[in-house]
Structure formats: structure tokens, C-alpha cells
Amino acid sequence: MPIRAYCIICSDFFDHSKDVSAIHCGHTFHYECLLQWFQTAPSKTCPQCRKQVSTKHIINRLFFDVGIEEGTPLDAES
Structure with missing residues (x-):
């Protein structure tokens, strides 16, 4: 079962x-939540x-490959 972050x-x-x-310590958050926090x-x-931390060091958009389990064929449409 995949871990959901x-x-x-x-x-x-x-x-x-x-x-x-993400911020430079490596932790991840919703972008809007992080801006509101700051x-x-x-x-x-x-x-x-x-x-x-500093707001200038925010990586403001991350992409994840979610829902892919080992042995599952990749589907380009999903």
C-alpha cells in the first residue's frame, strides 16, 4: 500500500x-499553506x-509520481 503524504x-x-x-530543510507543504504560515x-x-528559513528559498512547485505500485505498468494517460 503506498504511503500518502x-x-x-x-x-x-x-x-x-x-x-x-518545499523549503531547503526538505519538508513539503501546500504552497498556499506555506505562504500563509510565513x-x-x-x-x-x-x-x-x-x-x-526564507521565503526566497521556497521551491514552489513539486511533481510526484503518485499511485504507482511496483509491478504496475505505467499508463501515460494517468
Whole structure:
């Protein structure tokens, strides 16, 4: 069974409806959630590990190959 990743800010799973972003510590979040976090948090830290981060280091769009299990043929349409 594949592991489903989620945004710890809003607790929603990552899917194709929202852009997923990352910061230089390696943690991933919904892009909009991360922007809102930086606007409301008193200090610019990662919501997960609390390392100091900067909005200029956000990778604002990640792509995942989701739902592919070992031994399943790849389908270009999905």
C-alpha cells in the first residue's frame, strides 16, 4: 500500500488540486499553506522542524509520481 503524504499545516493529503512546495530543510507543504504560515508566523521557521528559513528559498512547485505500485505498468494517460 503506498504511503500518502500530507501537509502538516492544513492536514490535507497532497493531490493534484493544490501545488506542493518545499523549503531547503526538505519538508513539503501546500504552497498556499506555506505562504500563509510565513505571513502569520512571528518568525520565519519551518512549520515542521522549526529551522530558520526564507521565503526566497521556497521551491514552489513539486511533481510526484503518485499511485504507482511496483509491478504496475505505467499508463501515460494517468
